[in-house]
Amino acid sequence: MTDVITPAITGDGSRGSVAVEAPSHLHEEHGPTGLLKWLTSTDHKVIGMSYMITSIILFYVAGIMALVMRLQLAAPNASLVSFAQYNELFTMHGSLMLYLFAGPFAFGGLANYIVPLQVGAPDMAFPRLNALSYWLYLSGSITMMLGFLVAGGAAEFGWVAYAPLSNAANSPGLGPDVWIMALVLTGFSAIFTGVNLVATIFYLRAPGMTMFRMPIFTWNMLVTAILILIAFPVLTSALVMLFCDRHFGTHIFSVQGGGSPILWQNLFWFFGHPEVYILALPYFGIVTEIIPVFSRKPVFGYKGMVFATLSIAALSTGVWAHHMFTTGVVLLPFFSLLSLLIAVPTGIKFFNWIGTMWRGELQFSAAMLFCIGFLLAFLMGGVTGVMLASPPIDFFTHDTYFVVAHFHQVLFGTAVFAGFAGIYYWYPKFFGRMLRENLGKWHFWLMFIGFWVTFMPQYIVGLLGMPRRVAVYPSNLGWQSYNIISTVGAFIIAASFAILLWNFWVSWRHPIPCGDNPWDAHTLEWFTTSPPPHHNYTHLPPIRSERPTWDYHHPDAPAIPHGEGREPKRDKVLVSS
Amino acid sequence: MRNESFILLGVAVFFGITGLVYWFTSYEDGGTAMLAGTCLLGLLPGSYYFWWHRRMGFRPEDRDDATIEEGAGEVETFPSSSIWPFVLGMGAFMLVLAFAFGMWFFFPAVGLILTALVGVTAESRRGGHV
Numbered sequence: 001m002t003d004v005i006t007p008a009i010t011g012d013g014s015r016g017s018v019a020v021e022a023p024s025h026l027h028e029e030h031g032p033t034g035l036l037k038w039l040t041s042t043d044h045k046v047i048g049m050s051y052m053i054t055s056i057i058l059f060y061v062a063g064i065m066a067l068v069m070r071l072q073l074a075a076p077n078a079s080l081v082s083f084a085q086y087n088e089l090f091t092m093h094g095s096l097m098l099y100l101f102a103g104p105f106a107f108g109g110l111a112n113y114i115v116p117l118q119v120g121a122p123d124m125a126f127p128r129l130n131a132l133s134y135w136l137y138l139s140g141s142i143t144m145m146l147g148f149l150v151a152g153g154a155a156e157f158g159w160v161a162y163a164p165l166s167n168a169a170n171s172p173g174l175g176p177d178v179w180i181m182a183l184v185l186t187g188f189s190a191i192f193t194g195v196n197l198v199a200t201i202f203y204l205r206a207p208g209m210t211m212f213r214m215p216i217f218t219w220n221m222l223v224t225a226i227l228i229l230i231a232f233p234v235l236t237s238a239l240v241m242l243f244c245d246r247h248f249g250t251h252i253f254s255v256q257g258g259g260s261p262i263l264w265q266n267l268f269w270f271f272g273h274p275e276v277y278i279l280a281l282p283y284f285g286i287v288t289e290i291i292p293v294f295s296r297k298p299v300f301g302y303k304g305m306v307f308a309t310l311s312i313a314a315l316s317t318g319v320w321a322h323h324m325f326t327t328g329v330v331l332l333p334f335f336s337l338l339s340l341l342i343a344v345p346t347g348i349k350f351f352n353w354i355g356t357m358w359r360g361e362l363q364f365s366a367a368m369l370f371c372i373g374f375l376l377a378f379l380m381g382g383v384t385g386v387m388l389a390s391p392p393i394d395f396f397t398h399d400t401y402f403v404v405a406h407f408h409q410v411l412f413g414t415a416v417f418a419g420f421a422g423i424y425y426w427y428p429k430f431f432g433r434m435l436r437e438n439l440g441k442w443h444f445w446l447m448f449i450g451f452w453v454t455f456m457p458q459y460i461v462g463l464l465g466m467p468r469r470v471a472v473y474p475s476n477l478g479w480q481s482y483n484i485i486s487t488v489g490a491f492i493i494a495a496s497f498a499i500l501l502w503n504f505w506v507s508w509r510h511p512i513p514c515g516d517n518p519w520d521a522h523t524l525e526w527f528t529t530s531p532p533p534h535h536n537y538t539h540l541p542p543i544r545s546e547r548p549t550w551d552y553h554h555p556d557a558p559a560i561p562h563g564e565g566r567e568p569k570r571d572k573v574l575v576s577s
Numbered sequence: 578m579r580n581e582s583f584i585l586l587g588v589a590v591f592f593g594i595t596g597l598v599y600w601f602t603s604y605e606d607g608g609t610a611m612l613a614g615t616c617l618l619g620l621l622p623g624s625y626y627f628w629w630h631r632r633m634g635f636r637p638e639d640r641d642d643a644t645i646e647e648g649a650g651e652v653e654t655f656p657s658s659s660i661w662p663f664v665l666g667m668g669a670f671m672l673v674l675a676f677a678f679g680m681w682f683f684f685p686a687v688g689l690i691l692t693a694l695v696g697v698t699a700e701s702r703r704g705g706h707v
Contacts, residue, residue: 032658040658123655128662128697135666143673174677181673188669202581202626207637207648211580226588230615243676266607310584314591317615318599321608331603535655540645 042127045532047134048113049430054138055105060497061145062096065089067494070454070487076475086471087156088175092147094159095179098279099186100141102415106282107228108137108193110422111221113430115197117525118218120206120543122535125199133192140185147175147182155179158469160272161242163253163264168246177246180239187236194228197221206524208543212306215523215546216299219306220285223313227274227281230317235271238264262329269320277316279411281309283418284349287371290425291353293521294368295360298547301352308345308352315342325394332391339389346382350375365519366440370421373448377413381406384459399469402462405455412451420447420500428514431507432530439503443496450492457482457489522547578633582626588619659700665693 032040041047069089072080081089116124124130147154152173157166161179164170201214201222214222242264244250251257253264292299299305319339321330353375362368384406387393397403420443427435461482466473473479517526527549528537541552550557596612599605637643668689675682 036660037658039663040660042656042659042662122652125653127655128659131659131662132666135663136669139666139670143670143677177677181677185669185673202578204652205638207643207645208641209638210641211639213641222584226584230588230618234611263607266605267611270608270611310587314588317592318595318612331599331605334599334602534657542645 042123042131043534044112044116044124044127044130047130048109048111050134051104051112051137052109054141055101055109058096058141059101059105062093062101063494063497065093065096067490069093070490072471073473073483074480074487076480077472081471083471084153084156087469088148088154090469091155091158091179092144095144095155095183097411097415098159098275099183100137100144102279102411102419103190103275104137104186105415105419106279106286107190107197107221107224108133110286110419110426111197111224111282112193114426114525115218115221116200116204117429117528117532117536118215118523119201119204119209120524120537120540121200121204122537124196125204126196129192130196133189133196136185136189136192140182140189143178143185144182147178150174150178160268161264162268163242163245163261164255166242166246166264167254177243180243180246183239184236187232187239190228190232191236194225194232197225198229201225206540206543209524212303213543213546213548215285216288216302216305216309217282217285217523220281220288220309223309224278224281227278227313227317231271231274231278234267235275238267238271241267262324262327265324265327266321269323270317272323273320274313274317276407276410277313280414281313283374283414283422284309286418286422286425287353287374288349289523290367290371290421291356292547293425293519294363294365294371295357296363297356297360298522298545299352300355300358301348302546304348305352308348311345312342312349315345322389322394325391326398336389336391340386343382343386350379365424366435366437366444367421367425369441369444370417370424373444373451374413374417374421377409377417377451381409381411381413385410397462399467400462401458401466401468404468405458405462408455408458409451412455416447417451425519426525427507428518429525429530429532431511432514433507433511434514434518435503435507439499439506443499443503446496446499447493450489450494450496453489453492454486455489457485461486517549517553520550520553522550524548527552578626578630578636578639580639582623582630585619585623585626587623589616589623590619592616592619656700659697661693661697661700664689664696668693 038046038050068081069086072078072086112124112130116122150173152175154175155161155166155171155178157171157176161176166176201218205214241250241252245253245259251259253259253261255261288299288305315338319335319342322335322339324330325332325335353371384402388397388403388406424435424440427433461479464477464479464482466477466479473483514530516528516530519526523546524540524543525532527539527541541548545551592612592615596609596616599612600609603609637647668686671682671686671689675686
């Protein structure tokens with residue numbers, strides 16, 4: 001990966017972007033080479049790329065598990081997998097997707113790579129801690145997969161591990177133990193990354209890069225990092241308690257010893273609901289980077305976006321018990337009100353995204369299409385989320401496929417649509433070469449169709465009463481046809497991801513060099529070379545607005561009134577490093 | 578540092594108020610404890626940053642009109658490569674495997690972790706590479 005050579009040419013010539021010389025050999029570190037170089041690297045770009053590759057591999061693995069489950073559900077009494085295997089599959093699908101793909105891909109991979117570039121920093125604030133985060137994440141992922149190899153198979157209690165199902169009597173064996181230990185490792189990895197991101201954003205910004213000039217992606221990663229610091233310690237400590245219950249004879253979550261199973265749900269969801277926003281906010285940030293670039297406008301309502309992100313994060317930590325409405329021991333009005341309130345800042349974000357596109361010069365590149373797909377998918381998931389925030393509806397649909405469809409639309413909308421928008425957008429920066437736009441559009445349209453075909457029938461079958469986490473279902477209730485449609489949709493999605501792999505292959509074998517700034521983008525990372533040299537920048541442009549690279553390349557562009565003091569200057573100044 | 582500290586102090590204020598409202602409407606202790614902890618999580622670093630802001634004033638990265646030259650000089654010393662995070666990570670890996678598979682993983686795990694801690698400390702003092 002590091003031996004990709006970037007010709008120092010301009011994007012497509014016509015945009016007149018200025019190519020900065022790329023003396024990357026001058027800034028290469030004098031260290032080990034080969035495998036040892038990878039093992040010892042503390043460069044945020046190498047670590048970020050390792051994170052992304054690992055998490056995408058796990059995404060494909062978890063996707064294959066989903067396909068097996070959809071095949072099993074295509075017939076009412078199928079016997080493709082046993083009940084126990086089905087339980088293992090949905091547990092590991094959820095665990096891989098939520099803990100090991102969606103989060104680490106965003107805050108470990110993309111944020112690690114992009115945030116130091118966007119704030120003009122040479123690296124993350126604590127490079128060795130950053131490397132440790134990756135090794136903990138990788139070993140946690142391996143530990144999680146070890147569950148399939150131990151006697152008794154992987155954990156079978158769902159990604160939420162509710163007590164008392166997860167205690168030693170109901171879930172014996174090593175599978176649950178390695179699941180717990182995997183999450184302890186990845187939990188620490190996330191906490192360290194959170195600390196690192198906060199420190200990087202607070203301390204390593206370039207001069208002039210004030211908080212209210214930071215790109216929205218960086219803002220969202222800052223808020224995500226704070227959410228990580230709020231949420232993950234609770235999960236890690238709850239897991240340690242669970243492990244003590246299983247092995248050391250404590251009774252924290254068992255009624256017999258005076259403990260409380262509901263306490264597990266309280267602790268888990270105090271982590272679990274912010275976790276949903278840890279998975280969503282980075283992807284909101286990606287979308288907010290891409291839509292302005294392909295609308296040829298600055299983002300509409302920059303400060304509104306920032307405050308919407310902050311209020312989403314704050315509210316998301318006060319809504320954990322809306323997952324527990326049917327337990328009967330939670331304060332329904334409090335959690336219902338706060339859950340409904342989240343719709344307000346999210347609505348502001350939608351308004352701003354649409355406002356950014358409004359009367360812009362829209363360019364429907366693959367990345368932009370994925371963003372629009374995200375808007376539609378997340379809107380549908382969000383609206384059903386508002387429905388579920390109302391306890392009467394939640395009592396009716398709790399534990400049915402309606403909820404499954406809701407959170408898949410939310411998380412597929414964010415982690416997959418927006419996540420792959422980010423890949424199509426930043427891939428030229430990572431490798432100095434383009435992905436094929438036409439293959440990207442095929443990928444998008446197949447995935448878009450497959451997405452709706454997969455998840456819309458699940459709403460209906462959920463309202464008809466089909467419970468989640470079942471491997472078989474009665475054949476006389478009319479559920480099968482919806483399940484068949486859903487299975488077909490899942491395979492359409494799978495086909496679209498085969499196209500993505502093909503696209504990577506084509507780009508690897510037949511590179512099209514992209515230059516530094518192929519999209520004529522706004523933010524600082526497009527000022528440096530593609531891929532960026534060791535320690536990122538040889539020069540920095542003056543930072544006078546939240547889109548310094550655009551200002552530098554378009555000195556004569558009329559300034560759109562937004563903030564103050566945006567006189568772009570032409571002088572390019574050397575930062576001594 | 579001022580805006581940075583305001584974000585964290587905002588966390589403290591929001592969760593302080595939410596925690597109070599939650600306690601007096603539900604009297605549920607688990608959630609209240611977590612909300613109180615979250616309030617402290619914002620309060621401690623937030624007030625620390627604010628204290629630093631009072632001492633340092635506005636840094637170049639806090640000012641709208643700062644030029645790039647004001648950031649000249651040494652930013653920070655960044656290690657360009659180090660083997661110790663890998664060693665420490667593998668030590669932590671074996672440590673958790675010890676809890677799942679048995680104590681025979683425990684001793685090499687402790688060995689790796691101690692080696693890495695000594696190594697990373699020595700490396701920081703020396704300022705060298707691998």
